[in-house]
Amino acid sequence: MANSYRPLAVSLGDPAGIGPEVVGKCWDHRDRFGLPPFVAIGDPRSLAAVWDGPLATVDDPREVDSAFDVGLPILSIASVEADLPGHPTVAGAHCSLDALELAVGLARSGSASAVVTGPVSKQQLYGIGFSHPGQTEFVAERCGVSPGNVAMMLAGPTLRTVPVTTHLPLGHVAAALSPSLIEARGRAALRGLQRNFGISDPRLAVAGLNPHAGEGGALGREEIELIIPAIEALRTEGWRVTGPHPADTMFHAGARAQYDAALCMYHDQALIPLKALHFEEGVNITLGLPIVRTAPDHGTAFDIAGQDLADPRAMAAAIRLAAESALHRATLSV
């Protein structure tokens, strides 16, 4: 195996969640899912607790290619205690953060071709002093990119959505919106469609915030004061941008055919349509980074951890999209 070989780095997420189980199942079904070699990063005990497949402990990503057919390659991060599935602990939260840190470091150094992050519990991470809203902003910081210049995209077979605001109380959304933030997220989404998806002239549809996109100002002025100026600024740069669209009528099949991504104003406006249509195969991809980072759309699912109920398809889709995006980025000049 040539030393230039670069596997994908897959952090297991919270050891008490379903991350270890879905990663193990992805290795089981690697041929059916069409997955390239990847290395798991986390506590091997969290895998052994929920999955009876073979592990292949590696010390270096360059060992992954030859190990991959023998067992699931793992770069071991031992938690100070072994978590029980469904019972998150402080030690497990630290372990999930250490795994994320190592995975991002491998991608930044070029030892991994991309990062796929397993689900972490934000509540658990906040409890150990994690000061970022989510993994998206953590990865952005580690890559030296301002959180305002990255975008969280949720991608499925017939829909891609990007929330302008992410993890904050709904009551704070309107105050958090500004033309410059909407514009920056829109630009990150458009460039991401080019760089990660290979769409050369992408189309972005922008949602309104208020019912009926504000009804000409009668139902709210955010469209007039914040969203339309951002759309106009993006159009001035030559991007194909439409809106603001009433959010209730922009996700049916006919509407979805008119755009490559929808820019939404808040978390649930973006994630509800995506998960309603594509929960089993939805992927979260961070746009605007110097590295590729994806994740399954679901969370830790502590309620089903350790019961062999976790569906691995979203994790498989995240691994596949990470590999495809890394390839697009290696072959495109945008």
Ligand SMILES: NC(=O)C1=CN([C@@H]2O[C@H](COP(=O)(O)OP(=O)(O)OC[C@H]3O[C@@H](n4cnc5c(N)ncnc54)[C@H](O)[C@@H]3O)[C@@H](O)[C@H]2O)C=CC1
């Ligand atoms: N990328 C990440 O790290 C994400 C982390 N989270 C975190 O996950 C925790 C739990 O969040 P929830 O809102 O409850 O969402 P969740 O996705 O963990 O669970 C929602 C429901 O879907 C089910 N479910 C989720 N994934 C499944 C799978 N692969 N197969 C079968 N059933 C599945 C669960 O059992 C549960 O009933 C939160 O602390 C949140 O912060 C949530 C989303 C993404």
Ligand SMILES: NCC(=O)COP(=O)(O)O
């Ligand atoms: N709801 C999406 C989500 O929680 C993912 O957040 P992140 O940890 O990937 O930033």
